[in-house]
Amino acid sequence: MEHALTPRCARYEKASELMGKRWTGLILRLLLAGPHRFGALSEAIGTISERVLSERLKELEAEGVVTRNVDPGPPVRVEYQLTEKGQALWKVVDELSKWAERWVDVKPAAARKRKSA
Numbered sequence: 001m002e003h004a005l006t007p008r009c010a011r012y013e014k015a016s017e018l019m020g021k022r023w024t025g026l027i028l029r030l031l032l033a034g035p036h037r038f039g040a041l042s043e044a045i046g047t048i049s050e051r052v053l054s055e056r057l058k059e060l061e062a063e064g065v066v067t068r069n070v071d072p073g074p075p076v077r078v079e080y081q082l083t084e085k086g087q088a089l090w091k092v093v094d095e096l097s098k099w100a101e102r103w104v105d106v107k108p109a110a111a112r113k114r115k116s117a
Helices: 010-020 024-032 038-045 050-062 090-103 109-116
Strands: 066-071 077-082
Touching: 010 024, 024 038, 024 050, 024 077, 024 090, 038 050, 038 077, 050 066
Parallel strands: none
Antiparallel strands: 066 077
16 A cells, blocks of 8 residues: 655645544544533543643644533533534544454453552
């Protein structure tokens, strides 16, 4: 398979940096299922700190991929959802998911815990 890609493209580089940050892909995958509140995202990911989750959401919001919707309540509720730009990433996330299913091996949780101890 031959691709006519230039060795370096500024837009690709910027997109790769955004998507390549830890947790970004998982956040996008969760938001593709629909809007989520911060706590639900944090709980679904499990091992992400609230500080890092907040940073990633702010970065995605700054890029126009995610919107932050505040319902003044009471109680105040904040919900995150993908914009049209974010929804356009579904194929990227889907293809990465398919690639991972075929090519990525994951060790059982018990084996990972023994190694880190």
